[in-house]
Structures are given as structure tokens and as C-alpha cells.
Amino acid sequence: MPLVAHSPLPTFDRLRQQGQEILSLDHALHQDIRELHIGLLNMMPDAALTVTEQQFMRLLGNSNQIAQFYVYPFSIPGLPRGAEMQAYIEKYYTTFERLKQDGLDALVITGANVANPTLEQEPFWQPLQEVIAWATENVTSVLCSCLATHALVKQLYGIKRQPLPAKKWGVYPHRITQKAHPLLRHINTRFDVVHSRYNGITRAQLEAAGLCILVEGEAGGVHMAVSPDQFRIVYFQGHPEYDYNSLLKEYKREVLRFIDGAIDEYPPHPENYFPPKAANIADEYEAIVLASQEANTPIPPFPEEAIDRYLDNTWGDTGKALFNNWLGLVYQLTALDRKVPFSPGIDPQNPLGLRK
Numbered sequence: 001m002p003l004v005a006h007s008p009l010p011t012f013d014r015l016r017q018q019g020q021e022i023l024s025l026d027h028a029l030h031q032d033i034r035e036l037h038i039g040l041l042n043m044m045p046d047a048a049l050t051v052t053e054q055q056f057m058r059l060l061g062n063s064n065q066i067a068q069f070y071v072y073p074f075s076i077p078g079l080p081r082g083a084e085m086q087a088y089i090e091k092y093y094t095t096f097e098r099l100k101q102d103g104l105d106a107l108v109i110t111g112a113n114v115a116n117p118t119l120e121q122e123p124f125w126q127p128l129q130e131v132i133a134w135a136t137e138n139v140t141s142v143l144c145s146c147l148a149t150h151a152l153v154k155q156l157y158g159i160k161r162q163p164l165p166a167k168k169w170g171v172y173p174h175r176i177t178q179k180a181h182p183l184l185r186h187i188n189t190r191f192d193v194v195h196s197r198y199n200g201i202t203r204a205q206l207e208a209a210g211l212c213i214l215v216e217g218e219a220g221g222v223h224m225a226v227s228p229d230q231f232r233i234v235y236f237q238g239h240p241e242y243d244y245n246s247l248l249k250e251y252k253r254e255v256l257r258f259i260d261g262a263i264d265e266y267p268p269h270p271e272n273y274f275p276p277k278a279a280n281i282a283d284e285y286e287a288i289v290l291a292s293q294e295a296n297t298p299i300p301p302f303p304e305e306a307i308d309r310y311l312d313n314t315w316g317d318t319g320k321a322l323f324n325n326w327l328g329l330v331y332q333l334t335a336l337d338r339k340v341p342f343s344p345g346i347d348p349q350n351p352l353g354l355r356k
Contacts, residue, residue: 003061003069004028004035009092011054020061028068036330039104039139040073041131042093043112043124043148046085047253052110055241059323060108067331072099076131078124079112096127100134106330107135111146111239119151119161129155140333142233143326146197149235153201156233157209161199168195170247170271171314172220174238177213182329183226183234184214187321192314193223193238196250196270201237211235219271224322231329240319244311247273251282252302259289259299266290278310 002021005012006028016022038060044052057071072094081089109131116122132155135142144152153159174193176184193215203213206225215224220238227233239246247270254267266286274282285303292299 003057003071006070007092007094009073011050011057014054015058015061018058020058022061023068031068034067034331034335035070036067036105036327036334037070037072037103039099039107039135040071041107041109041148042073042075043079043110043128045080045113046082049085050088051243051246052241055243055246056108056110059241059319060327062320063324063327067327069327072104074099076124076127078122078127096131096134100138104135104139105334106327107131107139107142109142109144109148109152111148114147119154125151132156136233140330141231141326143236144234145236145241146239149237150199150201152233153206153209153211153235157211159201159205159209161201164198164200167198168200168220169197169250170195170269171273172217172271174215174217174220174223177216181212181214181226181230183224183231183322183325185325187318187325191318192272193217193220193240193318194242194247194315195220195223195238196247197237206235231333234326240315240322242315244313244316245308248304248307248311252304255285255289255302259293273311274307275310275312278307281306281310 002023003012003015004023004025005016006025012022040053040056040060042049042053042056053073057073060069060071063069073092074094074096075089076096112122112124114122119125128151132142132152136156142152150161154161171192171194174191176187176189178184179189200221203216203222206213206222210228211225212228212230213222213225216222223236223238225235227235251267251270254263257263258266266289269279269282281303285300289299
């Protein structure tokens with residue numbers, strides 16, 4: 001079943017315009033179908049807040065499980081906000097205090113931008129710790145993306161992420177390492193994953209803490225791992241939610257930062273992302289920028305549309321399948337908690353279907 005538009009959040013209308021089925025609240029209330037209530041802690045900066053909100057809600061709403069999905073975006077103090085986006089959050093987002101009172105079945109935590117050498121120095125660190133502490137005791141499963149993964153393994157296991165020699169930025173091939181795990185059912189054994197990060201957690205660090213590695217790539221590193229109980233916390237280092245052009249927009253922002261003098265070196269292409277024609281356009285623009293700076297002449301606009309037409313999405317279907325499996329397991333485990341019937345073929349004594 002689809003997402004339920006239970007609030008005036010503009011993302012519901014945007015997703016509906018893109019062809020996604022969205023139930024009105026009135027329609028949902030007249031159907032005798034189980035509900036799943038999912039929190040979405042959105043920590044992304046202002047420029048990416050609503051896009052990230054839309055990306056994750058699209059993944060959550062594309063599940064084919066027999067449930068109605070109520071998604072509750074919220075944020076936390078300590079994240080820098082402009083007046084416009086703060087007003088948006090106050091108007092459309094719920095609060096952590098309200099969610100603690102009402103309860104959730106599952107929680108998704110996005111990445112965030114950081115400005116300090118360690119996570120503990122970030123102003124949002126203490127509020128995030130409070131969310132993590134509550135969620136690990138009160139929701140069926142927590143799914144983390146990128147920086148959220150680094151934050152949770154730091155808080156729960158004392159694992160310190162390691163700075164990478166250079167930003168890991170692009171599209172990388174990965175393989176499933178645990179084919180029998182229920183989160184990986186009906187998923188290709190080899191697929192692409194988007195990464196965009198300056199730091200990393202290694203297989204050795206995760207395994208030393210008892211976590212199970214599910215998806216890994218030679219160049220991309222660990223993408224997906226789970227807590228020792230195999231499900232309560234799902235960790236992504238990559239970005240299954242990214243749109244086909246998300247990396248292009250990141251690249252554009254970095255190019256504009258170079259033009260404005262915020263960084264000293266022209267940014268490289270995201271790895272394995274631009275096909276030859278797109279790469280040629282990007283390289284030609286770089287040459288124009290450097291020549292214009294040398295000659296002190298006007299720089300033309302970034303050729304976003306020209307590059308965009310050549311881009312592909314080689315990770316989206318896998319992301320949908322992973323979320324579908326995750327929500328399906330949340331559905332089964334909440335049934336166990338609520339003592340309602342399981343779907344046919346599910347063993348209540350082993351709802352994850354793991355080998356004993």
C-alpha cells in the first residue's frame with residue numbers, strides 16, 4: 001500500500017505529481033489495513049533538506065507490503081538552518097517529543113554535513129544521541145544512511161570513523177556477502193552503490209564489534225551491515241536514496257565553490273558516473289573556467305542540462321528492493337509485538353527466516 005498524506009507536507013503533492021500513489025487521510029481511515037508509522041530524522045543541510053525528504057519518502061512509499069505507511073519527518077537542534085528552512089520545519093515537521101509520546105514502528109536517519117574534526121564536537125551530537133538512545137529501545141528497526149551510520153557505531157560501539165585519503169565520491173560496484181540474509185532476498189548479487197563521503201568505517205572495525213557485513217565493494221568498501229541481532233539496526237555507508245542526478249548537483253556545487261574561491265582546486269569528476277559524452281562536456285567547461293579566470297572574463301553558466309541528458313541510474317532498483325525487504329521485516333516483527341497474525345509461511349519463532 002502507498003504512503004498516507006496525513007499532513008499538509010508539500011512532498012506528498014510532489015510525489016503524487018511524479019506518478020506515485022498517495023492515499024488521502026480520509027481514504028486511509030476507511031480501509032481495514034494495518035498501519036506502519038515510520039520516523040524520518042532529516043539532518044541534511046538546507047539546500048538538500050526537501051530533496052532528501054522526498055527521496056526517502058519515495059523509497060518508503062514504493063514498498064509492496066500490505067500496509068499503509070505514515071511517515072513523520074522531524075529534525076533536531078544543533079543543525080545550522082536559515083530562516084526560510086527553519087520556518088518550513090516548524091510548519092510541516094513533527095517533533096521528537098511528539099514522536100516519543102506517540103511511538104514509532106521504525107526510524108530512518110539521514111546523513112548530515114559536518115564542520116568539526118570529530119562528531120562529538122558537532123552541535124547536533126547530543127540531540128542525536130538522545131534520539132539514538134530512545135530508538136534503540138523503542139522502535140522495531142533503525143535504518144541509517146552515511147553519516148548517521150558513523151554516528152550510531154560511534155555511540156553504540158565506540159567505533160571511530162577514519163579519514164579517507166581523498167573523498168570517496170561516485171558510483172562503485174558491490175557484491176552481496178550474505179546471500180541468505182532476508183534483507184537481501186530477490187536482490188542482484190552484484191550492483192552499483194553511490195558513495196559521497198570523506199570518512200569510512202572498515203570491515204575489520206565492524207566485525208570486531210560483532211556486526212554482520214551484508215554488502216561490500218572492492219573500491220567502495222562496506223556499504224551495508226546489520227547489528228549483531230541481524231536486523232534491529234541497518235547501516236548504510238552509501239546512498240541508496242540518491243536520484244540519478246544527485247551526484248551531478250554535488251559536482252556542480254563543488255565547481256561553483258571553486259569559481260567563488262571557496263576551494264583552491266577544481267573538483268574531479270565523481271568516479272564511474274559520467275559517461276564519455278558527459279565527461280567531455282564537464283572537461284570542456286573546466287577549460288573554459290580556467291581560461292576565463294586567467295583572462296579575467298565572464299564565466300558562462302554551468303552546463304547542467306547538457307550533462308544531465310547522458311546520466312544513468314544503476315542503483316535505484318536495488319535501493320527500492322532493499323527498502324521493500326526492510327519494511328517487510330518491520331511489518332512481520334511489529335505483528336509479533338502486537339500479537340496479530342503473521343503472513344502465510346512466516347514462522348513466529350523465527351520471523352527473520354535466519355538459519356539456525
